[in-house]
Each structure stands twice: as structure tokens, then as C-alpha cells.
Amino acid sequence: MSLRFSCNSTSFPQQHQVRGNLKSSKNLDKVRNLVKTVGVPSLTSSPLESLRRGNWVKLICGASFEDVVDIRNLSLVYTLAGVDCIDCAADLAVVSAVNDGIESARDIVGLRRPWVMISVNDDEDLHFRKAEFDPEDCPLDCSRPCEIVCPASAISLNEGNSTLEVSDGTNASRVLKGGVITERCYGCGRCFPVCPYDNIRVVTYIRDTTATADLIKRNGIDAVEIHTSGRQSAFFEELWDGLGDSISHLRLIAVSLPNVGDSTISSMNTMYSIMEPNLPCFNLWQLDGRPMSGDIGRGATRESIAFAVRLAAVKDRPPGFLQLAGGTNAHTVDGLKKMGLFQTTSITKNSKDEILTASLPNSLHALIGGIAYGGYARKIVGRVLSSMQSQYGVALIEDYPEHLLEALREALALVGTVKSYDPF
Template sequence: MAVAPVLPPTLLASHAAVRAVASRVAASRPIRVAGDDHLHPPQVASLRRGDWVKLICGASFEDAADVRNLSLVYTLAGVDCIDCAADASVVGAVNEGIDVAASIVPTVQRPWVMVSVNDDCRDLHFRKAEFDPEDCPPNCSKPCEKVCPADAISLKRVVVGGEHAHSDPLSDKLEGGVIMQRCYGCGRCLSVCPYDRISAMSYIRDPTMTAELLKRSDVDAIEIHTTGKGTDMFSILWSSLGESINSVKLVAVSLPNAGESTIDFMNAIHTIMQSYREGYNLWQLDGRPMSGDIGRGATRETVSFAVDLTSMSDRPQGFYQLAGGTNLYTVDSLKNAGLFKATTLPGTTTTEKFGSQQALIGGIAYGGYARKIIGRILRKIPVQLGRMRIEDHPGYLLEALQEAMSLVGPVKGYPSPPK
């Protein structure tokens, strides 16, 4: 494992404003004396209260520099978990970001590190866009580049014959294409290409490599993405992971809304997971995948999914968390549905079979929107010596932390800091 970074005293001193803002996180952290919360890890206590927050770096997003900086910022903002690609270098980047956050604010709570895998190549989270730029007309307006939320497409027009040549523009060409480590499979470029030259390349994470990752001391959880179209692939993946699954503290299953068959599917999955003995399980309700950065309407599907499932008494045990389309409007939408930190169904006084001490919805995972609001700031920072570390720029780190807290704060219960 990498040695935890130690920042120079002069750099640490420059982060006084960051520490002052981050101290609001520690000051608002609940004193765990209610019920039996003290018997659980703080991350699980958050799930039980309904104020768990997870950062989704992206199941296919492998830009280690961005992942590192995002992890640093959102650790300071108080997230409970950071979800990333099941790749050793990406896991290392997450932990480095967490370590730097702890060196700036020693009282920060270390989030759990979760790796994401899939049981089916049809899962939208596990694909990359691909195309050959030489097949693109040189006079293309490049809508794919404009629409990409991850800045994962870069195209440059090259003049055939040299920079000063006076050639026919139609004989020029485009260079570049998809930056694979940044593409996370949202698919928005597929529909805007006027020449239908972009395709999607799907893949499945190697379960053998994943099993080795789960044995690491700096990996705490796994999330298995499944399409809801059958349990055979899930069962195969589960068997492939073997005893390594019992090395983690939490197993999450991310699934879409499959309508009336959803509960039966979840219960079948829950039966398969009976061999998991060591920790907790969580259901991620993936309403509208990879759409949180689009706008207010994106969050409706995941809240609707939550409303449907919480009304069903035969749903499997475990914690429930929202994802897919989550953004700054999600908390208000949950409140309007009567589900924000609620332990009983809206309009009833019925105690749930899971116990009155557990929230119906344990929390919210933020992905595209969380990355977008910090990405605006990261793009301002110059790359130095081939690397970009946000802690080297205290002003930008403070700005990023304020943005992150404006998203995490409404769930956690601390007010957004003034800007």
C-alpha cells in the first residue's frame, strides 16, 4: 500500500480556511447515543438515520487524477462512501485523496471505499464510446465533443500538407477521439453524431481481479450492478467472487426499476447472497442512470422508484439508497414524497417490519452532478509537472469544498456555507 502523503507545513498552514469550513462537518456529526446506533460503524449509523451520502466516481471512470481530487473534496465534505471503478490504480487514487483530506483535517471521518462491478455486459454503466476520427468528415461541427459531460472526447482538425498549406478543407482530417479513461458510458454522444459513426463498447469487469481487490485493507465495500433481467449472471459472478466477498463490510446491489417483477427479482438475489455473512447489504435504486447533471426532472424516476418499493411489505431486508438522476433537487423531492429520513410510510403510523429505528430510505448517492460541480473548478487548475493536485491551490480547494457541502449538507443536516 502507498504511504499516506504528508503535506509541507507551509501548505498545511494555507488551508486554514478549508479547515474552518470542514470543521462544520465534524461539529454537526450526530452523537451516536440514540437506540443502538453505537453498535454500528458510523457509516451504517448514517444509513439507519437516512443521512448516508455516497460519491459515485463512476463505474467506468478511470481518470485517476480527477478521482483523487474528487475523493479529497468529498471526504472533507463528509460523505460516508466513495464508489469507484474496480481497478487497482483507481482504488489507489481514491485512498490517496482520502489520505490528503485527513492530513488537512485530522478529525475527518474516513469514508468507506466501494468498488463497482457488473454481472451483465448490457449494463449501461460498463461501456465506452468509440469511433475512428479519420472516418469523421473534417468539417463536422463535433457535437459529440460539445455534449460529453466528462470532457472525454477531444477532436482536432489537422490541415493536410502542413499548418500553412492552402488545401481543400474537405481533404483535411480530424485527430483525437475518445479519451477512454474519462468516458463513463453515458451514451449522449451516440444520439448526436450526425453521421452515426459512434458505437458503444461494452465489457464485464474481471471477477478474478475484483476478488483480489476485495482482499485489500483499503477496500470496504462492493457494488454489483445488475440489469434485473434474470439471476443467472448474478449467480455466476457471486460464485466467482468466492470467499473474498466476506472481506468487505457492505455488499450493495444496483438495479433498475423492472416494474412488477422487481420485488421477486430482488428476493431471488437476496437468496443468492445468503453466503455473505460478515456485513451489511444495501439496495441501490437506479432510477435514471447517469443523468443527474441534466436537471430537475432527472431525479423523478429514482424518487418514484423509492415510493413504489417502500410501499411493498415483501421487499427484502437491507438498506435502500437512491441513485440515477440524483442532484440538488433530490432531497426536496424525497421530502415531498414523505420519505426523507422517514421510518414509517407516509400517511401511516405503521411500524415497518425492519424496525422503527431504520429509515425507509437510507441515503442518496450522487454521481454525474457531484462530479460536474467540482469539475468546473478542477478545469481551472493548471497542470504542473504532468499532475494536478487541488490541495496545491487552497483557494480552489475552498471553492470546491463549498460546492460539495452545498450538495452533501442538505442530506447530512448542516447548512451550506456562504460563498
């Protein structure tokens, strides 16, 4: 099933828009001290400079993740950790939540603002789908593996009374209630194969281009990312044309694509030729190694590194920064270093097919602009957010400084692998 989604006009809940006088809050001194101790980039260090130096970090909230409370708190924590960009769903409420998190972080410490990026798709795409099922169709004695495997806690089931009358019209029968929490589902697909009764459906959707163009023209969006398979240039062109003059408001245009083997470079060149006549800003290629898998384990990052090695060695690729995603986690920088690709400027192979690289003098751009972290970044901070929520309910993380400190340590440990922060 495929749907067309428009941008949601709901505004971020008012209680989350009200920020206290955080600059004067003594309780947050430990947070401020930690940010200063590790050397998070100051107001003068721009996201563009990070791309050039090869230490750009993007937080991926998820093209389909729409839990505005978590998104707001994640954005606050990762802004304090010094990310350069926060990528989120092309939805007004989500964009407002990201900007609220960013500004609340900047109220605590005067850091520069990360860019806000929205994600759209030109065709059906793994990142733009949701799981769906009717829990009343599930046997009561199902061991509920769907709930267990979901990395986003997006499935919640409880026993309750059926809404349908039983045949004798007297007692309601017991059934499962709840199901998929739509705004938390980001379409990772892990629940689909584990259901023993094949009850879970996939609902895919394509973001509406006109609504996206209107959203871009509002304040608070700096970049757009087009997810594409790269196989259907006509779909890409249709989306690009549909965005029209809204792109003149942007500082960066990213194209996220999977590794499609030998045709990857020709697809990239075709897409670049479509964009190039009216490309108003810098562009970036997001190399989506193994989509939505960074939280699974160490090995998940191998495909994104292999994709980067392959592209970096190709001479006739189109202009644009290269950035890893899809399977990225705490091991990605080590993997890049092993391949000689971290903050280097060129890659060649010698007669023995060994990789030779050149290190980064100040005047040259890094070959790999940086790394985007999604599932792994959300998992390490999400643990703290869940614990806070189970203790206090829906909350602004800065109201609980010990939780904020714990979440910030997690975020700094990840972002610091790219930005080489001082130990803390």
C-alpha cells in the same frame, strides 16, 4: 462489441502518492475552518450509523470513469465534505487514487474515513461501456456535436495530418485527430445519437470476477456493488459464487438495479436468497432511477424518487438498506421530503391512497438509508478542477487552497442537503 476487463495493475503515479505536511499548512486554515463551521461528522460518526439514520451520502466516481487525477481530487474534496462512501471502478489504479485522496483529506482535517466501494457487473450494463470512434473517419467540417454534449470532456478533436499518404504520395491530407479519451468516458451515451454520420461505436465490457475477488482482498476496499438488470439470476449467481470468500473482507454489499416494474421485488428476493447463505455483512439496494442523468436538470430526480416510493411501500421486499441513485441531484432531498420519505421509518397509504409516514426516533432505522450522487456531484466540483487544470496543469488540489475552498463549498452545498449542515 463486449470485452472482459481485468483489474489494471498500474499503480497511481508516484507524484500523486507524495503528500506534504498538510497538518501544518497555514494556507489550508480556511478549509479547516469551513469544515468545522458546517459540522461535518466527526471521527466517531460511522458510515453505518448514517445508513441507519437516513443521512448516508455516497459519491459515485463512476463504474467506468478512470481518470485517476480527477478521481483523486474528487475523493479529497468529498471526504472533506463528509461523504460516507466513495464508489469507483474495480481497478487497482483507481482504488489507489481514491484512497490517496481520502488520506490527503484526513491529513488536512482529522475526519473519519469514508468506505471505499468498487463496482462490478454481472452482464452488459449501461455503466460498463465506452464510446469509441476513429476521428479520421469524421468529415473535417463536422460541427462536432459529440464534443459539445459530452459531460465528461471525454472527447477532444483537433485538425492534423492524416497518417495515410494521399494518392499522389506527396502531401498528407488534413483530418481530425484525437477522439475519445478512454479513461474519462463513463459511458453515458449522450454522444451516440448526436453524431450525424453514425460514427460512434459502443464498447461494452464485464469486469473479470477473479481479478475483482483478488482486488477486494487487498487493503483499502470496504464494499462492493453488483450492477445487475435483475432479469438473469443465473448471471448474478455466477458472479456471486465467483467472488468466493473475498466478500468476507467487506463491510457492505450493494446491489444496484433498475426499476423493472412488477418483477422488481421478486428479482430482489431471488438475489437475496442467493446471497443470504453466506452474506457476511450488511446489504444495500441501490435504486437506479434514471441512470447517469443527475447533471441534466431538476426533473432527472423524479424517477429515482418514484422508484423509492414504490419500493418503500412494499412489505415483502428483502432485508437491506434502500439508497437512491440515477438522476439524483440538489433537488432530490426536497423531492423525498415532499413524499414524506426523508428520514422516516415507515410508509403506509390511507383509504384515499395518500402516503402516511412516521418520523425517525433514535432507536429505529430510516426507511431510506441515503442518497448516492454521481454525474451531478462530479459536475459541480469538476468545474473547479477543470479551471485549476487549465491554469496550472495536472495538480493536487490542496496545493491550490483557493480552488480547494471553492470546490469544497460546492460539495458541502450538495452533501449538506442530506446531512443538514449549518449554513455557511
